[in-house]
Amino acid sequence: MCLTPLETLGIILIVAAGTQITRWLPFWLFPENKQPPAWVTDLGRVLPAATMGLLVVYCLKGVAWTAPPHGAAELLAILAVGILHRWKGNVLLSIAGGTALYMVLVQCVFV
Numbered sequence: 044m045c046l047t048p049l050e051t052l053g054i055i056l057i058v059a060a061g062t063q064i065t066r067w068l069p070f071w072l073f074p075e076n077k078q079p080p081a082w083v084t085d086l087g088r089v090l091p092a093a094t095m096g097l098l099v100v101y102c103l104k105g106v107a108w109t110a111p112p113h114g115a116a117e118l119l120a121i122l123a124v125g126i127l128h129r130w131k132g133n134v135l136l137s138i139a140g141g142t143a144l145y146m147v148l149v150q151c152v153f154v
Contacts, residue, residue, distance in 0.1 A: 116148035119145075
């Protein structure tokens with residue numbers, strides 16, 4: 044599919060406008076000098092944990108629990124993320140450490 048330069052420019056402008064609107068919308072709806080609604084505060088409290096739970100479930104959906112190694116690499120990586128986060132409290136370190144351990148396990152240990 045070949046686009047004309049005008050169509051390409053139109054797509055770029057629409058995507059840029061959509062991106063900017065989604066970036067500015069929270070600041071327009073909830074200005075700094077005004078208290079946000081209670082439901083927004085509640086979402087800010089519960090969504091991080093819900094998102095992490097969703098990511099764990101998504102990461103484990105393809106694991107063959109009945110075939111060797113029975114998800115050992117995944118479970119060890121999850122344990123490492125939990126321990127690192129409890130120890131250092133740094134999300135990026137926890138995720139990077141768990142990912143690095145998982146990659147070593149699946150490429151060198153559980154081949």
